[in-house]
Structures are given as C-alpha cells and as structure tokens.
Amino acid sequence: MDKLTSLLLVGVGGQGTILAARILSQVALLQGLDVKMSEVHGMAQRGGSVVTHVKFGPHVYSPLVERGEADYVVAFEKLEALRWAEYLKPDGTLVVNEQAIYPMPVITGSAVYPQDILARLGQQQIRLVTCDAANLASVCGNRKAANVVLMGILAKQTDIPLATWQTAIEQKVPSRFLDLNQQAFLAGYALPACV
C-alpha cells in the first residue's frame, strides 16, 4: 500500500458517520499507515448534511479530500450521494444506502427530492454499489447499525483483509454492541461486489 487512499463518508447528522470513520481510521492504523480524519461538529450536526474525510497512506499531508480525488464515497443517504458524487475520482466507487431522508426545503415544498438519483448516478463513469443498509441492519437486530453494514460493503470493495476490519470493529465498538455490529458488518460484506 504505497498510494494514498481517500474516502468521504457523507450523510445526515445523527446517522453514525463518525463511528464508521473511526473504524475506517483504525483499519488504516492496523496496516501501519499514516491517517488523517476530519469531521464536522457543531451547527451542521443538527440534521444537516455531514461529511467526514478519511485519508491514509505512507504519509498524509492535507486532511481533506477535494473534488475529483476520492477513491470511495460512502453515502449514508441517497440525496447526499448525489451531492458529493463529484468528489469521486473517475472510476471511483460510490456506495449508496438507498434510504431517503427529506431535507427541510423538501418538507416545506420549496424544493423537490429528485426521484431519479440512482439512475443519474448509474450513468456516471463510476462503480456504483447500492443497498438498503437500514433494512439489513434491522435484520441483524437494530437499524442503527446501518453505518457498520455500509462499512462491510466498503470492505468488500477494497483489498484490505477481512480480519483487519473485524479487529478494527472490535477495537472501536463498545463491547455490548459488538455482536450486533460484527453481524451487521458481515451482512454488508456478503452483498454482491458490484451492482
């Protein structure tokens, strides 16, 4: 692994992007790499659009992933996938949770939630993986583990060994939620590689 890997985790405040980013950073640390992770606190967390940047490699300078640079974008919500897709490299991988959470301008009727998000993304020169993570998580016992399901899907797209991910989860998830999260991770990992 001598190259820089750049990821964005995007979603809506409260969806658990931060735990996911912690797991991801731990995966990088376990491989002996330099890591930088940048997250948003404060105002944006109140149900706003949130983004966490993760970069790892032999040496990382800027903690931020910029437009056209991400190897992977993991979108915890569909509209956020559309918002952040342009951060992907050409041929980059976009993992999309099919859940839709309406933003206030849509709720009040001043904006429209696009209905053709997946179709539009499908036309791009990217690798698109979609899933219903919340549903997979609830099968494992709790919808809230959707974030870790998405990590499982992401893991499948990388060449990082499965065991490394599992160790990272063990180290980052509180023990009482560990079983649930390991299961959720495997549920994601078991999905077909690319849709």
Added chain:
Amino acid sequence: MNNLMSGNEAIARGAYEAGVTVAAGYPGTPSTEILENIIQYPGIKAQWSPNEKVALEVGLGAAIAGARALVTMKHVGVNVAADPLFTAAYTGIRGGLVLISADDPGMHSSQNEQDNRYYGKFAKIPVLEPSDSQEAKDFVALGMNISEEFDTPVMLRITTRIAHSQTLVQVSEPIQPVKFDYQKDAQKYVMMPAYARARHLVLEERLKDLADYADTSPCNKIVWGDKSVGVITSGLAYQYVREALPHVSVLKLGIVNPLPAKLIHEFAAQVGTLYIVEELEPFIEEQVQVYGIACQGKYLFSRIGELSAQAIKAAIEPEPTADTLKALCVSPDVPARPPVLCPGCPHRGVFYTLNQLKLVVSGDIGCYTLGSLPPLHAMDTCVCMGYSIGGALGMEKADASMARRMVAVIGDSTFFHSGLTGLLDVVYNHGTITTLILDNRITAMTGQQENPATGKDLMGNPAPAVDLEALVRAIGVQRVQVVNPFDLADLKTVIQTELAALEPSVIIVRHPCVFVDPASPKPPVVVNEACTGCKSCMKLGCPSLIYSDGKVEVDPTLCNGCNLCIKVCRFGAINSTGKEAGN
C-alpha cells in the same frame, strides 16, 4: 505510542503534559472539546465560565498566582475577552498563560470568519499556529515556555480543520505541575496610568526580544526543495502546500507573531519566486511587503472561506486538469440540507407561536437561531451573543410602538453570557420590551455543556444552580412569568399579555432540551385517516413530519413524541401511541 487525536484532544493532552493546573473557557465551536477532554487528566481544575472575558480573567488570575493556565474559546470569544487580553500583555504573568483562539474559516458554525492572528499584533502578544495535532499538543508546552520566558500571555491559534481533524500524535509523560510562588508586585499588576506607562516600555522591549526569538525558534522551519519557487505559509495551509506542491521550498512558520524577519529575508534571498500562502487575511504577506520583499500572495487566493490544495495548485502551478470535474457534475439541482431544530425540541413551539403572532423577533445565538429558517421563519436579527436584548431596546428607542409587537429571544446560556447586562439596561433606561429566555436547562448548540443554571459543573460535580426568576427580579424586572413551550395556548396568551404591559417583562420558557430530558424520547405519534392534508402541522418545521400524496406521514424513527403536532391539528388526525397524550 502513536494515537489518533483531534487537535482539540491533543491540546488537552498538551496542557496535561505541560503541567497546567487551571483551565477555563466558554464553549464555542470549534474549541469546545478541549475542556471536555481536559477533565480526564488528573490535577487540572477545569471550568466553564459564564463567558470568555471571565474565563480569561480566571486564567490570568491563576497565572499571576503562579500556576500554568489554559484558556479556550472560539474566535469571536476573543472579542469578548479582548479587554483583559490587551492589558494582560502589559502586566505579563508569573505562571504560563496560553489562550486558545479557535478560528472558523468557512464559518462552519460561526457568525463571522475574523482572522485572529491580527489580535496577536494588536494586543502585542506572541501567536503560535500548529499545522496538525502533534504540533497542537507540542505548542501548548512551547507556548507555556515562551509565556514564562518572556513574561507574556501567548495565543495558540487553531482553525476548525486543525481542531476537528484527527492526526497521529506521539504523547509524552507529563512534567510535574508548575506552580511559582505568588509575589505581590503592584507596579506590574496594578495597571493605573503611571504604572501602565512603564509597562508599555517593557512590552515594547519584550516584542524585540520575541522577534529575535522567532528568528531562531525551532517551530519555524525550512523544507528545502526546488529553489525556483519558495512558499511562506503556516497552520493548515502548510499541509495544503505540501500536498499541492511537494517539490518546492517551504518556510513553515510556527510562530506568526512576531514574524521571524531575518529568517524570512534569508529564505526570500535564496528562492526564485516567493509566494505567501495563507487562509483568510494576508497577515504575513502585509508584513513581508513592508520588509520590501517582492512576493505574490492574496491576489491569487480568496480571503473568503477555506483554502484548499487545489486552489494553491491552480494558482501557483496551473495545469490543464482532466475533465473529471465536469464529467461527474451530476448534481445541479440537489436541494440544500440545512440544519434544523431536532424533533421534540422545546424551541419549536416558541417560534411557531412567534410566527403566528407575526412579531418582530430580536434574536440571539444558540440552537434557537434555527427558528429563523422556514417554515418557522421567526427571527429578524442575530448578531452576537447577548445582542437580542440591547438590540430590542434600541429598536424601542427608535420607534416606541415596536415594543408592543416585538420580543427579544435569548437562550439560558447566552443570557448568563451577556444578556444580563442588556436586561439591566432595559430596566434602567425605561425600556418596556418583552424578553423570552429560552431555558432548555443546558448549553445545547455546542453539544450540551453545563452552565450556571444547570446545577452541575464541567467536572461533573454538583454546583449551585442560579435561580433565574429571582435573578431577573433582583435587577428590577417585576413582570416575570414561567411557561412550558409545549403548552401552546398558554404560551401565546402570556406573550400577548406581556407585550401589552407598559413595563419590562421576562417570560422564562422552560423545558429541557431533548438531549437532557429524562422523559425523552416519548412514543411517536401516528396520523389517522382524518388527515385532510391541510399542512397546518407542517408549519412546525418538524423533520419527522413528511407530506406526501395529499397526506401527512410521521417518520417513527425520528419522532420524539413531543405531541406538538397533535395540538396544532384541527382535525384530530394525529394521535399519540403513548398512554397519555399531551405533555
């Protein structure tokens, strides 16, 4: 051992390692987590002060008494603390004093994006700027050493991306807590004119010594590369420069006030084209220009918002970029996703009512500022913490009739921060305005910190809780009401009654924030077939209510069961799934 730490976690660790024993601050993104993390370390008395001015005074007092003290705040907090800061530069300290100024380029969570490096020059104190978490930690100890060696407060200026980015940190063992003896020295610490004049001379001499120090300080370093291009930079901009232009020569400044003039001259003499790369204002560049050194800088970059590696690359080494950006532009019409009041938030009913009453709302800063967004849309002004009350009094002075159709709205923490003096002014100067204190029993906006009314301190100990009613009565407000914001009818009547009264009144709107309410979440509501799709409930701006196909639906995973929508529905179309309806 290498740990992944945010800049804020690293600063807390740095304070511990540097023998700090007193830490004070007021919450404010992106500085808040420093004190939240510092409490894990033994031997540090840490506290939330009611505002930044008091926090700095506590820090200065501790430093004069001989301890090492850390004071934390966001950039605008330094405006509040500026008064003690400027004169602390005259008195100097005894134990080290480091002030963290957490600036917010890009205004992720702020009302402006002022560049506080200018405070260093203005107040004549040294300013350090770290470029990652390791430096954030190490610069606390460095700052303490500079503070004690030169007898001055030191500013450690970070930005949002330093504060909230996690990077690897090598931690060290702490030194013994530092404590010098207290020594009375009126000529140094009593800043009346005769003594202050003498101290001003000391201050100017100190600045010369600091300038010499800056020239040799190990925190300024040159990374030599191709000498045809040289870049002077600091803070996170350094990382952007290394990423964008890995081969050029870089002078990275760790101390940005005073600047290392000699080092800059030497560097400039050895490179071809000299660039100054800084986020926000041309603070370094202006001074380098004064040295008479030719350089390129701010005209290439915006002084608005955050800098980026791509912007640096495009300005200094433009190359035809691949057409990837265009190719992936799939999102011309993505609806924005602004932050919203949480489901179950006690502020919602207040702004719903203010909107219904069509009042002018002199607003303030906190979660409740979100009451300005549609559909609640019930705020006319928001300037700085505490503005609401003084601003409303000013409106009344300009047009007396406004007092009958205007309220000032302020949160509990904000009221203690700087609303109290405004209310005193209303009473003293014959104002008749109505002030709503939104007492949600916590400082919510910045992530639920304790404040003087919550009955707990930062360390988690029980603390005296101020009696808000008694407090406002004591300063002379005679009309004081307490209402529950979930009782919409009562809230509306009380506001109307108090608006009509020709004297100052305070309405304390009291209900705990959903994050501190032991009764939350309650069972979600459901919509029944009586829903006519009239959308009255949608005026609450609740994210758990969704309008689709002519009817309203509830997202049970979001609904907190506050039942406000049940109260605004005229058709009885919304029910609680809990045993008892209402609040």
